[in-house]
Amino acid sequence: MRLLFICSRNRLRSPTGEAVFSEVAGIETRSAGTARDADWQVTLDDIRWADVILAMEQKHANRIRADFRQAVAQKTIRVLGIPDDYKYMQDELVVLLRERVMPLVQRNE
Template sequence: MKHVLFICSRNRLRSPTAEQVFANWPNIEVASAGLAPDAEELLTGEMVEEADIIFVMEKQHRAKLARRFKPQLRKARVVCLDIPDDYAFMQPELVAVLKMKVTPFL
């Protein structure tokens, strides 16, 4: 089972959408979290350690992840999806972009 983690800033729109879209995919376990102090689900070192692949929505998320969780990033592959914060939760266009960009890695 592959552990997949989706990260955005506040874990309110993009990463929870991704978590829901890929929740029932075979052979993966998904979670989502945010890097901002007011995130719905705040990213922890344990979440990072458990992940096999981490999808971040923007380059700034990759930089923050590397700064804050460098010791826990030993095994996870980090992929930047370059998806701006321009979408609503479960917006069809966001779902389509996520499927297009994430699926090749799964």
């Protein structure tokens, strides 16, 4: 399963998701941001690569749908509801990601 984690600048939340789930057997991960100044801005290749797109907030899902309308038409996009209140690999962020993403991963096994 290929998971693409999306936040705004690809500096804190989505790279944490990528790191945490890259250690799970059977899962490949990438992360990207929707902002122009993102460390890695999401590309069409990222969208095509992903089985599931995991947006930290609704605004990220909305941006992905607007920018990649045709490419995401048949993609699963889930909004995790994780605000921009955490540092990279912060314990609370890791716990939230595991709580919200593991059920999606297990359902698709």
